[in-house]
Amino acid sequence: MIKAIIIDDEQLARDLIKKFLSENSTVEVVAECTNGFDGAKAIAEHKPDLIFLDVQMPKLTGFEMLEIIDERPIIIFSTAFDQYAIKAFEQSAADYLLKPYSKARFQEALAKAIGQVENKQPTAATIEKVLESKQAQEQLDRVVIKNGSKILILSVDNISHFEAQDDYVAIYSEGKKYLKQLTMKYLENSLPKDQFVRVHRSFIVAIAGIDKLEPYSKDAFIAILKSGDKVSVSRSGYNALKEALNF
Structure with missing residues (x-):
């Protein structure tokens, strides 16, 4: 089984992902989180193969969470329209779902992610490119530290x-x-x-x-x-x- 965690502050968004995943017997959702703080803890505890990660969340954004986690699983990002986030994804070849997305688009992203998990494809370099591209486009008003x-x-x-x-x-x-x-x-x-x-x-x-x-x-x-x-x-x-x- 592929262990997955859903990190999204919207209940409807989490429910939709679970509904789409229910048709795939190879993926098991081991945790759901509503913010980046809980997401980082869940990743450390469960060590998932795959995470579904919202970008805009309260307390800690998806990008800020990625800066502080040690484990880097395969990631399918999701976001409402965010030109800077989308540009970061495209420049790094990371897969993302633009809300609202269709079932067909979800299945396409999931198939790609499952292939990456099964082939043990490293993700650290891709995530670093996402973060570098995102950081290059924004003004910094806070710094997240893992102490x-x-x-x-x-x-x-x-x-x-x-x-x-x-x-x-x-x-x-x-x-x-x-x-x-x-x-x-x-x-x-x-x-x-x-x-x-x-x-x-x-x-x-x-x-x-x-x-x-x-x-x-x-x-x-x-x-x-x-x-x-x-x-x-x-x-x-x-x-x-x-x-x-x-x-």
């Missing part, structure tokens, strides 16, 4: 700065430090331009969180943040700050 067994949502308004650390980025928020696998380039492009400035190849800071600047050498400065942290500022970063602060 041990906890899932945290950090508003960018509460983040003082970001620091590159090998393959990860350290995120500093309200006196605490969190690690997430992101790139500084993605953050530089996606964070609100009126709130954050990249001041160094290793640092992006919240403009409002800067207390003062001190010279460090001929071509470099140190930014003293209101949090007490000190951040390196390169010559180009100093110029970017001057432009952002209009001085």
Whole structure:
């Protein structure tokens, strides 16, 4: 049997998937979830072969859930019209159902997914492409963090700065430090331009969180943040700050 989980906040949508699946004896629904928080927990517990994943959900979106799960099963996405999501799917060759969808379209997506499960087709690369494409198109207003067994949502308004650390980025928020696998380039492009400035190849800071600047050498400065942290500022970063602060 192929184990499946349905993650969708709409009861009617979940019922429709179960109705269509009832005609296929090879797929067993082992859990239903109404949001990404519960979806992440169910995936860790049941380790499904296949998930039906809604994109727009309260608490945690489908994309945000994918950022924090360790297991990456085969996924059939579903969404009401969302031009950015659809573009992300098409650029990554991931299969998706555009609500409302027909039984024939559902069966087509299911057949493709079953084939991928049976052939043990890896999905990690496809999901990474979906996330990269989606991230490239949107402005970031919050960051989802998996901290041990906890899932945290950090508003960018509460983040003082970001620091590159090998393959990860350290995120500093309200006196605490969190690690997430992101790139500084993605953050530089996606964070609100009126709130954050990249001041160094290793640092992006919240403009409002800067207390003062001190010279460090001929071509470099140190930014003293209101949090007490000190951040390196390169010559180009100093110029970017001057432009952002209009001085």
